[in-house]
Each structure stands twice: as C-alpha cells, then as structure tokens.
Amino acid sequence: MTARDKIRKTEDLADLCESLHGRGRRIVFTNGCFDLLHVGHLRYLEAARELGDHLVVGVNSDASVQQIKGSLRPITVESERVEMVAALHCVDYVTLFATPDPLPLIKLLKPDVLVKGADWAIDRIVGASEVLSWGGEIARIPLVPESSTTRIIDRILKRFGEKGVISE
Template identity: 45%
Template sequence: MSDIRSKILDLDTLKEKSITIQNSGKKIVFTNGCFDILHSGHIHTLSEAKKNGDILIVAVNSDSSVRELKGKNRPINNQNDRALIIACLSFVDYVIVFDEETPEKIICDLLPDVLIKGKDYEGKMIAGENCLKANGKVIKLIDLIENTSTTNIINKILNR
C-alpha cells in the first residue's frame, strides 16, 4: 500500500518530478476530475489519456471543491479515498488533490505536454487552456461513454 500512496504528491514535489520527466524527453499527460464513485467512464477516460504520453498525472478535486461543484451531499467518498483509488490504477503514474474549482494553477505550473478532457468540453473554455497554448502544449478532447456518471449511479441507487 505504501507504494501506491507514494504516487499521491503535493504540488512542489510534482513540479520537481515533472521537470525531471520532461527533461528526460518523456511526454506528460494530465487530466482531472472528482472521481467520486469510480465507474467504467472514468476507466475509459484515464486509459485513453495514458495512450497520449508516457506519464499520466491525475488531479482529483478535494472534498470542498466537489461540494462547490456538485452540492452539499457530495462527495460520497472522501478525497483521500478517491485519490488512493485513482492511484491504484496501473495506468496512472501520479495523483494530486486540489482545493480550487479548477486545476488551472496546477496545469499552468506543470505545463503538461497534453491535457485530456472529455468531448463534453468542446466549445467551452478549458482550465489552463491559455497557458498551455502559449507554451505550445496540446489539448485533446476524447470521446466519453454515454450515460456513465457518478450522478447517474447515485440517482439509480436512490430510486430503488
């Protein structure tokens, strides 16, 4: 378990690692989400993200951030559990938890080579977009699996 926990880093440590990784010629891919109840849509997105580079960094919204985005009854799972679950996935290299509404500061500090978002962001402003484009980085939108969301799972449970 300690090996898995070592994948969960703070921003300063992650910045140092990112510099070393990029200086070695490896490509860093970044994505983010709440990941409240892990489902097949999350697995699909994260595994597809990993295909776009060598190292996958996943930013997980903190409990307070999830409450701001999803409402007072969320998250179901606390931030430590959610970060640990994401860190357990073999295709995820590093995890960071963030308190803000978006991971813009992390993205602009790390400058990953590729930022992955779902196609539901098409035509919308993406956190970190300006600093990534200014530094020649790529934003890639990937297909999502329809009807897979934590909200749908919660509603299904509540309606039984």
C-alpha cells in the first residue's frame, strides 16, 4: 500500500467509516494544517492512533490554511501535505477539507474519539459537543515542546534569511 492509497475523498471516507463502525471498530479523528511535517506532528499522531482502531486525519486545504494562518502559508501545497501525512505509519486514512474548521467533516464521519492538542481548551475544540452527544470522547494530547512549523520557519529565516536560497 502506498501513501496515496490512504488518501480518500470525503464521501468515500464517510462510507468507509460507517462500515467500520458497523464492524465495531473505534475511529479516531484529528485534523490540522500539517504544513512542515515535524516530530511534534508525528508524536501527536502516534498518540492519537493509540486511542482506537483507525486514525483518520483531516488536512486543511491551501485556502483553509490561508484563512487560518495568513497569506504566506501554507509553505507546502495541499497535495504534498496530504501525502506526507498519509505516509506516516500511524495514519490509516487522510482526507482534505476546505472549510475553515472541520465541523462538517466531524459530523459526517462521526468519530468515536476526537483528538486535539492539549493547548486547546475543551470548550474551544470544534466538534467536541457533537462527538460527546453521540457518546464519543474528546482527547487532548500534550505537545512536544519547541516543536512547531512556526519555529522551523523562524529557524530557517534566522539562518538563511539574508543569504537567500541555498544551492542544491
């Protein structure tokens, strides 16, 4: 199986999740931009996967990332971000979503566990009330200190900002 085999259209993923639920499988859902993939992303997704049988990840589209992070983001285009997330051993399925938040996707997939970083207060987690309403759980996973896309960008700018692009 290639990483691309794990990438599903939302409608197909909804049917798949319904089938998995019918077989008693526990579905874990999380979402994010996953712009410059780093160890914090990996450890977060590994911890999320431990909470159920299948980890489904929603990745924000380029337009959605721009709405959230500003016009300079994302650094990596959506097709590459989706494939990189799908390539991780702990991820079972990935889908792209274009809305500013994943609520429509959460309502469609009906995960058993909704996961966000511990930096999110439970009352700010989009979809939390919906997941709880159908008997699901909310999990908040600690972040890896010093690990973020913003820190990577800052480090690159400090090291190479005035020097321009390094020849490959």
